[in-house]
Amino acid sequence: MGFEKHRDAYHALVLCLLAVWSLAPEPVDGGITSNWVRDANLSADMPLWSDVFRVPPGYNAPQQVHITQGDYVGKGVIISWITPDEPGSNTVVYWAENSTVKSRAEGIVLTYTYYNYTSGYIHHCTIERLEYDTKYYYEVGIGNTTRAFWFITPPGLGPDIPYNFGLIVMNMLGDQGEDKPFKPYTYRFHVPYGASWSTAPFWYSIKRASAHIIVMASYSSYVKHYMEGETMRVMYEPWFVEYKVDVVFAGHVHAYERSERISNIAYNIVNGECTPRSDESAPVYITIGDGGNLEGLATEFTEPQPSYSAFREASFGHGMLEIKNRTHAFFSWHRNEDEIAVEADSAWLLNRYWHSLKEPSPYKDCSLKPDLSSLVYNS
Ligand SMILES: *[C@@H]1O[C@H](CO)[C@@H](O)[C@H](O)[C@H]1NC(C)=O
Ligand SMILES: *[C@@H]1O[C@H](CO)[C@@H](O)[C@H](O)[C@H]1NC(C)=O
Ligand SMILES: *[C@@H]1O[C@H](CO)[C@@H](O)[C@H](O)[C@H]1NC(C)=O
Ligand SMILES: *[C@@H]1O[C@H](CO)[C@@H](O)[C@H](O)[C@H]1NC(C)=O
Numbered sequence: 001m002g003f004e005k006h007r008d009a010y011h012a013l014v015l016c017l018l019a020v021w022s023l024a025p026e027p028v029d030g031g032i033t034s035n036w037v038r039d040a041n042l043s044a045d046m047p048l049w050s051d052v053f054r055v056p057p058g059y060n061a062p063q064q065v066h067i068t069q070g071d072y073v074g075k076g077v078i079i080s081w082i083t084p085d086e087p088g089s090n091t092v093v094y095w096a097e098n099s100t101v102k103s104r105a106e107g108i109v110l111t112y113t114y115y116n117y118t119s120g121y122i123h124h125c126t127i128e129r130l131e132y133d134t135k136y137y138y139e140v141g142i143g144n145t146t147r148a149f150w151f152i153t154p155p156g157l158g159p160d161i162p163y164n165f166g167l168i169v170m171n172m173l174g175d176q177g178e179d180k181p182f183k184p185y186t187y188r189f190h191v192p193y194g195a196s197w198s199t200a201p202f203w204y205s206i207k208r209a210s211a212h213i214i215v216m217a218s219y220s221s222y223v224k225h226y227m228e229g230e231t232m233r234v235m236y237e238p239w240f241v242e243y244k245v246d247v248v249f250a251g252h253v254h255a256y257e258r259s260e261r262i263s264n265i266a267y268n269i270v271n272g273e274c275t276p277r278s279d280e281s282a283p284v285y286i287t288i289g290d291g292g293n294l295e296g297l298a299t300e301f302t303e304p305q306p307s308y309s310a311f312r313e314a315s316f317g318h319g320m321l322e323i324k325n326r327t328h329a330f331f332s333w334h335r336n337e338d339e340i341a342v343e344a345d346s347a348w349l350l351n352r353y354w355h356s357l358k359e360p361s362p363y364k365d366c367s368l369k370p371d372l373s374s375l376v377y378n379s
């Protein structure tokens with residue numbers, strides 16, 4: 001899915017979201033293990049009674065309003081919201097900034113039960129054929145309490161379109177005895193999987209500005225996550241290397257880790273080559289299962305730090321991926337230490353397709369930015 005298009009002009013940077021996998025530990029010292037310890041005190045920044053979590057006032061007022069890309073190329077959005085009292089209207093009214101012409105789109109409404117829980121009325125409405133790089137206002141809750149929001153569409157596609165992504169990885173509830181796997185996820189989060197000819201919302205791809213994003217989900221035992229993505233790795237890693245996927249973002253382990261460019265594709269179970277090797281066509285793997293959760297942190301790392309591990313830290317945070325042009329992207333990770341956004345780890349990512357050179361890595365000092373002027377371009 002998506003891989004067949006790897007030679008088109010927009011293949012500037014490929015991202016993958018997939019469930020975690022880890023590699024066999026190796027008795028060689030790796031990069032940095034951060035010894036940062038989170039303040040045990042609760043944050044005063046965004047407590048549960050903070051107004052951002054408040055149920056909006058008014059009869060049947062739309063809540064939990066969120067948007068997702070709604071088509072393959074970034075000219076569509078899916079708007080989702082929940083009404084608590086009755087289904088209410090499925091209509092979204094929207095208009096471009098400064099435009100007097102208001103358009104309407106009709107969505108759908110769903111409810112689901114999960115054990116003894118019954119959801120509110122979940123609405124999803126897809127709006128298509130928007131203009132790129134344009135601010136739109138929209139209203140939901142038409143007929144009862146109407147609430148207005150806005151979004152800005154991404155720029156058009158192209159390998160040199162700068163674009164910044166904010167990254168948090170969220171865990172979905174697994175298949176703990178329910179009849180339908182990922183039931184809450186599939187009802188609450190609608191994604192444009194049909195636009196990439198996928199048959200299920202767990203597997204699809206989209207393009208956004210200079211990025212080609214492939215989303216892959218995997219099942220989880222929900223008990224512990226180390227190595228649980230191993231079968232997935234065996235299936236997909238040769239493709240990641242062959243098609244020069246730049247970076248794979250994975251979730252679920254409640255910590256942060258960034259790998260070197262390594263692959264394990266030489267290993268065929270009997271040849272003993274189970275140690276990951278440095279491989280300049282391989283993606284950087286970033287585990288960022290650390291958006292915050294109720295289970296607490298994963299604090300036990302493999303010791304000593306394997307050589308494929310460039311940086312790791314047992315704390316919550318979020319990532320920023322800044323695509324500059326077809327060759328360069330800057331990734332940074334910020335731990336959520338309450339009110340301060342500290343950049344704890346960062347690295348330049350050189351595109352594997354457009355820029356086949358070795359990255360200046362490993363960075364033994366994470367505050368040390370690579371000297372770009374020392375890079376030589378391959379023609
Ligand atoms: C945590 O809170 C307690 C009580 O307010 C305070 O005495 C302590 O210094 C705090 N710890 C840190 C690390 O800020
Ligand atoms: C809309 O109007 C505001 C204020 O007049 C202006 O700053 C903005 O550029 C306009 N936007 C568009 C898309 O024309
Ligand atoms: C659902 O079940 C849980 C566990 O059995 C119980 O604690 C909770 O109160 C129940 N909720 C409702 C709405 O019945
Ligand atoms: C909510 O809107 C519906 C029509 O969409 C209307 O029939 C109903 O009376 C409204 N309820 C209230 C309390 O305004």
Ligand SMILES: *[C@@H]1O[C@H](CO)[C@@H](O)[C@H](O)[C@H]1NC(C)=O
Nearest residue numbers: 323324325326327328329372
């Ligand atoms: C791409 O971006 C990098 C980092 O900002 C910059 O150093 C480089 O000159 C850019 N390449 C081109 C061709 O503009």
